[in-house]
Amino acid sequence: MRQFECGSMVPGCAWHTRADEDAEIVRRAVEHLKSAHGESVIRESTVDHIKERITDASETTPTA
Ligand SMILES: [Zn+2]
Structure with a gap:
């Protein structure tokens, strides 16, 4: 996770979100930035910033 x-x-x-896939997190974060922060254009650098800030939420997920 x-x-x-x-x-x-x-x-x-x-606001925060959790998902299994980084891509899903980016998708939700982009939606959130548009709806909550008035970002009409999401730049590639913004997507990079989102990706850099995605962290493991492993406290509920045993290591496989
Ligand atoms: Zn926000």
Whole structure:
């Protein structure tokens, strides 16, 4: 399981998401940036910043 906290990019934002796939996290984060932060255009650098901030949420997932 992977997770992303918007507050790591946008100080003060408490939104976060979890998913199995990084791609799904990026998709949700892009949607959130558009709807909550008024980002009409998501740049490739923004996607990179999202990816850099995705972390493992492994406390509920035993190591395979
Ligand atoms: Zn946010």
